[in-house]
Amino acid sequence: MIFGLIGGLGIFLLGMKYMSDGMQAVAGAGLRRMISMATNNRVLAAIVGLAVTCLVQSSSITTVMVVGFVNSGLMTLMQAIGVIMGSNIGTTITGWILVLKIGKYGLPILGLAAFAYLFSRGDRVRYISMAIMGIGMVFFGLELMKDACAYIKDLPAFENWFGRFSAD
Numbered sequence: 001m002i003f004g005l006i007g008g009l010g011i012f013l014l015g016m017k018y019m020s021d022g023m024q025a026v027a028g029a030g031l032r033r034m035i036s037m038a039t040n041n042r043v044l045a046a047i048v049g050l051a052v053t054c055l056v057q058s059s060s061i062t063t064v065m066v067v068g069f070v071n072s073g074l075m076t077l078m079q080a081i082g083v084i085m086g087s088n089i090g091t092t093i094t095g096w097i098l099v100l101k102i103g104k105y106g107l108p109i110l111g112l113a114a115f116a117y118l119f120s121r122g123d124r125v126r127y128i129s130m131a132i133m134g135i136g137m138v139f140f141g142l143e144l145m146k147d148a149c150a151y152i153k154d155l156p157a158f159e160n161w162f163g164r165f166s167a168d
Contacts, residue, residue, distance in 0.1 A: 001151040008144030015137025019055065022131030026124065035069070039079035049086025054093055062087035103143025110136030 039045040053062045066083050069075040075083070110133055117129035152158050 001148045004144050004148030005152075008141045008146075008148060010141070011137050011144065012141025015134045015139075015141055016055075016057075017134070018137060019131050019134025022127045022129070022134060025127040026131065035075070039075055039083060042078075042082040045079055045082025046086030046089065049083035049088075050090040050093065051086075052083075053087040053090025057094055059084075059087040059091040062090070101143075103139045103146065106136045106139030106141070106143055108136075109133075110140060 035048075038048045049062060049066075052065070053059050063084055066075065066080045066087075070077060070080050113129045113132035113136055117126055117133060120126050120129060
């Protein structure tokens with residue numbers, strides 16, 4: 001069970017790196033332009049916030065990034081409001097991913113993207129495949145960690161340890 005937790009965390013983190021590296025390679029210099037265009041429309045800004053939060057798994061990180069963008073002049077306050085609203089929706093969707101057992105699709109996504117990565121000739125297709133492999137690894141890693149924690153939660157030692165932190 002501890003190996004499942006450690007292995008799941010490792011696959012999850014590696015998936016986040018692959019996803020990030022692939023997306024950065026595909027987006028490149030156009031990322032700054034894309035941020036500006038996507039956040040000018042409030043609905044698109046909310047979708048951007050939702051997507052970023054789902055990718056980084058934290059609305060707090062999204063909010064900190066948005067504040068940095070506002071401070072550097074990449075975004076206005078009005079643009080930032082839409083992104084932050086979307087990040088709050090993204091937090092809810094992240095919870096749904098675990099509840100709806102979407103992790104079982106992680107391995108097929110990873111496998112299909114790996115074939116595309118290995119047998120593609122163009123760099124753009126390879127980087128897109130790398131990002132999709134990362135998504136598959138994130139889903140698969142979450143599933144492994146969830147399964148490992150299912151065993152731990154029923155252990156009396158674990159219940160006693162958490163009981164120390166509960167309020168009476």
